[in-house]
Amino acid sequence: MRKPLFSRNRKPRPSDKRAAAAAAFRSIHRPRLSSAVSSKVSYRRRGLRASCHEDRLSALPDDLLLLILQRLDTRSVLATATLSKRWACLPRSLDALDFRVSDILPARYYRCIRMRAEADDFTYGFAVDIKMLRANIERYERRAMRAMTSSINNFLDADADQERGGLGLRSVRRLRLEFFTNHCSSGIHRLITKAADSWGVEDLEISLAKSTFRRQGAHSFPHHGLCNNPCESRVRSLKLSGCYVPPLKGFHALTTLVLQNLPESTPNAAYEAIFTLCPQLQTLHLKSCMLKEGVVSIHAPKSEIKQLIMEYCPFGVIKLYALPMLESMAVVETIVSYKLSAFPYLTHLNINFHRGVAKTRIFHIRNDYDLSDYLGGTPGITDLIIRFTGYQRWFKPWSPTLLFPKLRRLLVADVPSSWDVSWPRLLIEAAPCLESLHIHITPWEEEPLDDISWQPSEFCHNQLKDLVIIGFQGTERQIYFVNFVIKVSTSLLLVSLYKNGHVQDRGHWDWDMVPRQYEWVNEEKVKILNQITDSAPCAATPVQVVMK
Numbered sequence: 001m002r003k004p005l006f007s008r009n010r011k012p013r014p015s016d017k018r019a020a021a022a023a024a025f026r027s028i029h030r031p032r033l034s035s036a037v038s039s040k041v042s043y044r045r046r047g048l049r050a051s052c053h054e055d056r057l058s059a060l061p062d063d064l065l066l067l068i069l070q071r072l073d074t075r076s077v078l079a080t081a082t083l084s085k086r087w088a089c090l091p092r093s094l095d096a097l098d099f100r101v102s103d104i105l106p107a108r109y110y111r112c113i114r115m116r117a118e119a120d121d122f123t124y125g126f127a128v129d130i131k132m133l134r135a136n137i138e139r140y141e142r143r144a145m146r147a148m149t150s151s152i153n154n155f156l157d158a159d160a161d162q163e164r165g166g167l168g169l170r171s172v173r174r175l176r177l178e179f180f181t182n183h184c185s186s187g188i189h190r191l192i193t194k195a196a197d198s199w200g201v202e203d204l205e206i207s208l209a210k211s212t213f214r215r216q217g218a219h220s221f222p223h224h225g226l227c228n229n230p231c232e233s234r235v236r237s238l239k240l241s242g243c244y245v246p247p248l249k250g251f252h253a254l255t256t257l258v259l260q261n262l263p264e265s266t267p268n269a270a271y272e273a274i275f276t277l278c279p280q281l282q283t284l285h286l287k288s289c290m291l292k293e294g295v296v297s298i299h300a301p302k303s304e305i306k307q308l309i310m311e312y313c314p315f316g317v318i319k320l321y322a323l324p325m326l327e328s329m330a331v332v333e334t335i336v337s338y339k340l341s342a343f344p345y346l347t348h349l350n351i352n353f354h355r356g357v358a359k360t361r362i363f364h365i366r367n368d369y370d371l372s373d374y375l376g377g378t379p380g381i382t383d384l385i386i387r388f389t390g391y392q393r394w395f396k397p398w399s400p401t402l403l404f405p406k407l408r409r410l411l412v413a414d415v416p417s418s419w420d421v422s423w424p425r426l427l428i429e430a431a432p433c434l435e436s437l438h439i440h441i442t443p444w445e446e447e448p449l450d451d452i453s454w455q456p457s458e459f460c461h462n463q464l465k466d467l468v469i470i471g472f473q474g475t476e477r478q479i480y481f482v483n484f485v486i487k488v489s490t491s492l493l494l495v496s497l498y499k500n501g502h503v504q505d506r507g508h509w510d511w512d513m514v515p516r517q518y519e520w521v522n523e524e525k526v527k528i529l530n531q532i533t534d535s536a537p538c539a540a541t542p543v544q545v546v547m548k
Contacts, residue, residue, distance in 0.1 A: 177207065181217070218265070235254055249278075279304060298318065317336075402430045422477055424437070
């Protein structure tokens with residue numbers, strides 16, 4: 001018969017005695033310790049229960065609560081209306097509403113997107129079911145749009161009930177919408193119409209979210225457009241992304257219009273109508289719009305547009321004939337034909353143009369373009385930004401008709417290191433009032449191309465005070481250009497030569513030169529400084545040359 005592992009009658013072993021003593025010790029001291037801990041915990045619990053009864057957040061004044069709500073997203077703000085009767089009225093006081101489908105999409109959606117992108121690189125081998133991923137992603141997008149449309153409809157219904165209850169119309173200054181285009185867009189149109197007709201919205205942004213798989217066209221608005229009464233609308237700023245241009249006639253308060261990612265099917269007449277049907281516009285921004293092949297002709301002598309930005313609009317050609325009030329223009333990677341003489345009040349110009357499809361000598365690029373076709377014709381330019389790039393210089397280094405009598409600030413950015421960097425000498429000689437000259441050189445792997453043969457000149461510049469070059473490597477042509485500027489400038493005070501750095505854009509017509517610290521080898525630095533003229537015949541004061 002097997003003996004049991006434990007017996008009541010057996011004598012305790014020494015180890016059992018020690019365990020019994022420890023148990024006795026614990027039995028003696030535990031009540032005292034537990035009573036202290038329990039009393040402390042009970043005190044904390046009483047404090048927590050007391051603090052729970054005190055709603056410190058609701059005790060704040062409405063102004064502070066509104067400041068808190070302004071830092072939350074719209075979904076969270078609307079959810080606070082269920083807390084109490086007081087909180088139910090607070091969201092109506094907010095003047096900005098943002099409804100974004102990206103706020104509704106779950107984290108699993110973005111995880112599937114990431115897995116789909118990594119699957120293209122075979123990160124997981126062949127273990128990923130692409131069809132299943134696609135089905136999940138599309139299902140998340142459909143569910144998010146259904147939930148967003150339902151939330152908007154419920155929000156509008158509740159708002160109508162509050163209006164009938166005597167709370168009056170809501171006042172909204174800014175409304176932003178982001179959504180996928182599908183059959184669930186009726187609530188979107190209802191919200192836009194309500195905001196423009198009744199709420200007095202001034203800043204309206206409508207963006208079409210890009211679907212991952214489903215090929216989608218641009219969003220189309222109802223036949224009445226954005227609202228029923230455009231003449232009474234207060235919309236001053238309108239941004240449309242991925243949408244067809246709605247009828248804009250009658251929006252007399254509209255002064256700023258941004259069109260982005262418009263489809264290629266948008267007729268050229270729609271762009272032309274913007275200038276004629278909205279003469280009160282002051283700012284127009286076209287970005288990444290797929291122009292149809294052909295010409296968009298702009299002849300708007302009654303237009304009040306002062307700022308015109310055209311960037312990354314391929315295929316088509318925009319011809320500007322008359323914009324008499326234009327003051328600032330930016331042309332970035334867009335084919336634009338114009339005569340600057342058609343803009344008598346133009347003061348700020350930003351032009352970015354690239355010729356040549358590849359860094360190769362196989363394709364011959366013309367190098368006889370006249371700069372006056374791009375820069376000449378207006379005497380009022382004060383600030384000029386130029387980004388001319390390509391495998392080789394594609395314009396002539398002379399232009400007898402080029403003249404900038406009022407130019408004060410000049411930035412020549414992204415100059416390929418394979419070009420002769422002295423070509424801005426042409427601009428210096430054409431700008432007698434130039435005060436600040438900034439040049440940014442970007443590295444290219446190609447060897448330097450043909451140098452420019454400059455004719456001797458007795459030219460002197462009396463206004464230039466500041467020369468900054470970022471990307472300075474101390475090449476022969478770079479040193480030649482620095483020596484030329486020092487020699488002809490009578491008021492030059494500072495020459496800053498930085499090996500590394502970049503240009504930080506501040507909007508489309510202002511910039512900052514941001515150098516990056518670099519320690520020159522002492523022998524190399526002394527050699528370059530010895531090649532730079534430290535005293536010039538025309539200079540009235542010594543010129544300080546800084547190398548970093």
